[in-house]
Amino acid sequence: MAYKDFRDFLATLEKEGQLLTIKDEVKPEPDIAAATKAMSKLGSETPAMLFDNIYGYTNAKVAMNVMGSWPNHALMMGMPKNTPLKEQFFEFARRYDQFPMPVQREETAPFHEVEITENINLFDILPLFRLNQGDGGFYIDKACVISRDLDDPEHFGKQNVGIYRMQVKGKDRLGIQPVPQHDIAIHLRQAEERGENLPVVIALGNEPAITTAAATPLHYDQSEYEMAGAIQGEPYRIVKAKDSDLDIPWGAEVVLEGELLAGVREFEGPFGEFTGHYSGGRSMPVIKINRVYHRQNPIFEHLYIGMPWTETDYMIGINTSVPLYQQLKEAFPNEIQAVNAMYTHGLVAIISTKRRYGGFAKAVGMRALTTPHGLGYCKLVIVVDEDVDPFNLPQVMWALSTKMHPKHDAVIIPDLSVLALDPGSLPSGITHKMVLDATTPVAPETRGHYSQPLDSPLNVEKWEQRLRELLR
Amino acid sequence: MHTCPRCESKKAEVVSKSPVEGAWEVYMCPVCIFTWRSIEPETITKPEKYNRAFKVNPADIPFAENVPALPAKYIK
Numbered sequence: 158m159a160y161k162d163f164r165d166f167l168a169t170l171e172k173e174g175q176l177l178t179i180k181d182e183v184k185p186e187p188d189i190a191a192a193t194k195a196m197s198k199l200g201s202e203t204p205a206m207l208f209d210n211i212y213g214y215t216n217a218k219v220a221m222n223v224m225g226s227w228p229n230h231a232l233m234m235g236m237p238k239n240t241p242l243k244e245q246f247f248e249f250a251r252r253y254d255q256f257p258m259p260v261q262r263e264e265t266a267p268f269h270e271v272e273i274t275e276n277i278n279l280f281d282i283l284p285l286f287r288l289n290q291g292d293g294g295f296y297i298d299k300a301c302v303i304s305r306d307l308d309d310p311e312h313f314g315k316q317n318v319g320i321y322r323m324q325v326k327g328k329d330r331l332g333i334q335p336v337p338q339h340d341i342a343i344h345l346r347q348a349e350e351r352g353e354n355l356p357v358v359i360a361l362g363n364e365p366a367i368t369t370a371a372a373t374p375l376h377y378d379q380s381e382y383e384m385a386g387a388i389q390g391e392p393y394r395i396v397k398a399k400d401s402d403l404d405i406p407w408g409a410e411v412v413l414e415g416e417l418l419a420g421v422r423e424f425e426g427p428f429g430e431f432t433g434h435y436s437g438g439r440s441m442p443v444i445k446i447n448r449v450y451h452r453q454n455p456i457f458e459h460l461y462i463g464m465p466w467t468e469t470d471y472m473i474g475i476n477t478s479v480p481l482y483q484q485l486k487e488a489f490p491n492e493i494q495a496v497n498a499m500y501t502h503g504l505v506a507i508i509s510t511k512r513r514y515g516g517f518a519k520a521v522g523m524r525a526l527t528t529p530h531g532l533g534y535c536k537l538v539i540v541v542d543e544d545v546d547p548f549n550l551p552q553v554m555w556a557l558s559t560k561m562h563p564k565h566d567a568v569i570i571p572d573l574s575v576l577a578l579d580p581g582s583l584p585s586g587i588t589h590k591m592v593l594d595a596t597t598p599v600a601p602e603t604r605g606h607y608s609q610p611l612d613s614p615l616n617v618e619k620w621e622q623r624l625r626e627l628l629r
Numbered sequence: 630m631h632t633c634p635r636c637e638s639k640k641a642e643v644v645s646k647s648p649v650e651g652a653w654e655v656y657m658c659p660v661c662i663f664t665w666r667s668i669e670p671e672t673i674t675k676p677e678k679y680n681r682a683f684k685v686n687p688a689d690i691p692f693a694e695n696v697p698a699l700p701a702k703y704i705k
């Protein structure tokens with residue numbers, strides 16, 4: 158099932174009791190960011206929030222924490238809101254395998270209702286506000302940014318839809334952070350080699366399938382639109398831009414058309430990042446906006462990012478774990494059970510696997526380091542047995558405390574690549590990485606006293622089922 | 630013109646006014662591109678109370694690292 162647009166998803170959240178409307182007046186700062194951060198602290202089943210009474214505005218609406226919990230993530234996939242995390246993981250993996258789903262093209266879209274091409278002022282059009290106290294300004298950080306490969310412009314899959322942090326730096330001007338590992342950095346490089354500006358479109362307030370696909374680490378030539386279709390189980394609807402050949406999510410609330418300026422770098426940041434640290438004070442590319450469209454009374458969707466866990470972690474938890482799982486299964490199809498790479502975008506990953514022989518689990522850990530995502534993440538890989546649920550941290554801690562021998566099971570590989578935002582990397586972008594083998598030794602590795610694992614009393618599963626029913 | 634709380638340039642300008650008249654203004658500094666709203670806490674709006682760790686010296690700005698790096702032909 159697909160959500161038609163952002164409003165359709167909000168309506169479902171409301172119907173399911175997963176949308177809290179804050180009717181009391183709030184100040185843009187610090188109230189909206191503070192309330193959203195506070196919501197994240199209340200657990201992993203929190204609702205989205207809609208602020209519709211913001212001081213100084215007449216009809217602004219701001220939506221926060223839209224995918225900031227496991228129930229909201231389940232509803233994104235059209236599943237019951239109480240679906241356990243591991244089930245959401247396996248269902249996401251099943252849909253990921255349906256890639257690619259062809260797109261559905263449309264001629265017009267709701268965001269064509271209002272169009273602005275003169276005297277654009279983003280500060281007036283969008284109810285912008287500061288997220289964290291050290292931020293250098295007002296940011297846009299949950300929008301889809303769309304660009305094409307200039308050397309292969311007909312290749313639909315090489316068109317990229319990504320989510321990047323963007324600082325509003327003027328009435329029609331944005332700063333953007335395309336780190337070198339990101340696909341848009343490839344497009345920018347092509348444009349700058351030619352001395353041309355790079356056309357871009359920015360779509361704000363989208364239904365959640367494209368946001369999820371845009372935040373999934375896909376291969377360079379895989380289309381996020383075709384992945385969004387696979388995730389929602391129906392063709393994804395797109396419409397053409399007017400100033401370029403770019404495709405735009407049909408259901409967007411607000412669309413900005415513009416160009417990345419070739420050869421320009423300008424002071425940016427700082428901005429509080431998903432690592433729980435600020436980054437900034439560097440010179441980054443600039444986007445000039447030439448055209449704005451939006452629906453009547455658009456809803457501004459924004460994302461609070463900061464010390465984990467926040468909405469970001471729910472948004473990139475499962476869709477980071479599944480590609481890693483699929484890529485490991487390509488190498489070890491009969492052994493890999495599940496992957497949890499939800500911690501700080503997979504800087505820590507936990508892999509559950511069967512072992513064929515001694516040393517096998519370490520090989521699995523090493524393979525994770527060489528996957529596309531592992532090149533920039535997976536600083537610590539914990540490998541556990543097939544009967545340990547990697548999403549159940551007490552079980553993982555049990556495996557570490559009883560199965561791991563530091564002399565034999567801690568492997569450190571020096572000076573590998575990691576994303577530059579990792580505050581511990583030195584130089585920035587380089588770190589040692591570690592595999593912790595917390596699996597039971599198997600022959601020819603015969604150390605330890607593991608021959609008498611505890612079983613459970615008979616009929617525990619039956620009782621578990623019965624108690625669930627009694628407690629319902 | 631307004632004083633930038635972060636780099637203390639005197640060149641900040643109004644970029645937006647509240648739809649409800651008189652509620653607030655938004656300013657932007659063209660030197661360090663800091664942006665703030667008039668009604669934010671004083672630790673944001675007042676140069677002397679702005680977090681020292683986040684202050685910017687205008688003299689440092691030209692030396693900020695380019696991310697991503699610029700192709701050779703743009704480097705003067």
Ligand SMILES: [Zn+2]
Binds near residue numbers: 633662
């Ligand atoms: Zn300044």
